[in-house]
Amino acid sequence: MSTPLSAAQHDAQTYITTHKASISDWTAQLFDLAEPAWREYRSAEWYIAKLRAEGFTVEEGSAGMPTAFCADWQNGDGPIIGTYAEYDAVPGNCQAPVPYRAPRDNLSVHASGHTDPHSALGISGLAGLLATKAAMEKHGIKGGLRFTGEPAEKVRGSKPIHAAAGYYDGLAAILSFHPFYMLPLCNTVRWDTHCGAAYAMIYRFICDTPEDWSIADGAPIPQNHSAARAPGANDALNMMYLASKSLREAMLPHQGGWSVSEAILTAGQATADNLPAGLADIQYMIRTPTLAMAEQVTRVLDRNAKTAAEMTGCRFERHWVCKSRPGLANHAIAGTVWDVMQTVGAPVWDQSATQVAQQIQTALGLPPMQDPFIPELSTLLAPQEAEALLRQDLAPSQTHATSDDYTDMTWHAPTARFYVARPALKAHKGKVYPAWVMNALGGIPETIDPMVQTAAQILALSALRLLEDKTARDDAMSEFETRRAQDPIPPLCDYTPPIHFRWPEYITTPRGRDWWIPSTPHEA
Secondary structure, eight states: OOOOOOHHHHHHHHHHHHTHHHHHHHHHHHHHHOEETTOOHHHHHHHHHHHHHTTOEEEETGGGOTTOEEEEEEESSSOEEEEEEEOEEEETOOOOSSSSOOOSTTOOTTSEEOSSOHHHHHHHHHHHHHHHHHHHHHHTOOEEEEEEEEOOGGGTOHHHHHHHTTTTTTOSEEEEEEEOOBTTBSSEEOOSOEEEEEEEEEEEEEOSOGGGGOSSTTOOOOOSTTSOOOOBHHHHHHHHHHHHHHTHHHHSOSOSSOEEEEEEEEOOOOOSTTSOBOEEEEEEEEEESSHHHHHHHHHHHHHHHHHHHHHTTOEEEEEEEEEEOOOOOOHHHHHHHHHHHHHHOOOOOOHHHHHHHHHHHHHTTOOOOSSOBOGGGGSOOOHHHHHHHHHTTSOTTOOEEEEOGGGGGGGTSOEEEEEEOOOOBOOOTTOOOOHHHHHHHTTSHHHHHHHHHHHHHHHHHHHHHHHHOHHHHHHHHHHHHHHHHHSOOOOOOOSOOOTTSOOOOEEEETTEEEESSOOOTTOO
16 A cells, blocks of 8 residues: 655646656657767757756766766755766667657668667656656755766766765665666566676777887888788787687676677778778676676686787777676665555556557568557566566575666665666567667657656655655665665776767768768668
C-alpha cells in the first residue's frame, strides 16, 4: 500500500500533465540534436538556456568539462535533492523518428543517434525538476535542487569527474533514473545488486623516432620506398587490438558479467607510403563487478601495449577516460521511490503508439501484432522480486553486475536507482529486430512520451517526499553513512577530462554541417 500523496505532490503531477505538449517537444529536440560523447555542445547549451530561464543559477563547463553544467536553485535553507540529465548519443545509430529505417535529415546512418535514449532520460529529469520547483514555490517547501549535466555517459565520462570535484557532496539524496534496458529491471528500483566498476582508457601509440627501430647502427637514410623502416603506430594498434582479443579469456574468470570492448579512435597518421604512421589511438572499456578485476585487466592491457610499441618502433601513453566505483545500495531511499512508483504506476501505451509499432512490423515484412509491446512494460515489479530474478544468473559471491557511472554518486549521498519501461516490441518467432527499431521507438512521440511522463512524475514525487518527510531523509542518510563506513572507496578520478582526443563529432565545413566522416545521406 503506497503512502497518500501530499498537496505538493498532487500539484507536481498536475504540472507534468499540464505541460505534456512542451515536454514532448523538448524530448524531440534533444533526440534530433543527437550529439556524441564529449561533443554535446548544442545539447548542453539547450539545457543551460532552459534552466536559466527557469530561475536556476548555472555553472557552465563544470569540473573542466566543456559540455557539462551544474544548476542550482534554492527556496530557503533546507535539504538539497540532486538529479541530472544525460544527453550523449551513439555514433553509427542515426535514426529519424519514423516507423521505418531512415537517418535524420541530411545525415547518413553512420552519424550519431540516441539509443538508450538519453534524450528522453534527460528531459524526464528536467520535467521532474521543474515540477518539483513549482510545487516547492507554491507550498513554501524549504530546501534546494541541484541538476547536473552529465556528458559522455556512454564512456562513463562525467560522473567520476564531478564526484571527485565535490559536486555531489552535501546533497540529502540523489535520484537516478534510466529507461529500462534489460529484464527484469523494468519498472522497478535497484535493491542490493547495483552496477559494478568500470575503467576506460585510451592507449596512444606514437612513432616519433622511427630511425631508432633500425637494427643496424648508423643506418643510412633510406633511398627507396622499399627500404626498411619502423612499422609505426598503425601496426602497433593492430597488434594491440589482436593480442588483447586473443588474451581476453585469460584476463578474468568466466563468470561475473564482465566485458572488455574496444574502439579505434584514430589511425593512419601518414600520407606517404614510405613514412610510418605517427599516431594511433585505441580505447578500451572494462566493465567488472569489482575494482580488483578492473585493475587485473588494466595490467594485462598495459603489458600488451608495451609489447606492441616495442615491436613497431613506437612508444605508448595511457590516458584515462573513466575510473568509476561499484555502486552502494540503500534500501531506505529505494523503498521511498518504490512507494512512489506504486502510486504513479507503470507507463501505458495507447492506440496511437500501437499503430506506430504495427507500422514498424509491417515495414520489416512482419505481420503486425494486435498487442505489439512486451507485457512487462506496463507492470510494476517489486525491488526484492527484481533482485531475486537478477541473482539467478549470478554467482552467490558476486555483489555487482553490469556498469553505469551513476555508481559514483552513491558514495556521496543516498542514491536511488530506478527504471521505467521504454517502448520495446514482442519478438516474432525466429526474428530479431534490427537496432534502428529501438532507436526509432525512442524518438517517436507516441511511443516515448508515456515513459517520459511516468519517469518525470516519479522523480518529482520522490523528490518532494524526501523534502517533506524528514524521517525518510534521516533513514536514508543513516543507512548511507553506515554502508559507506563499512568499506569506503574514495573517488578514483586522478585525471583531467579526456576532451582532447579524436572523439566522433559533427563538424562544419564550407560544405555545411555534417558528420565527421562524410557520407552520402541516403547511404545504408
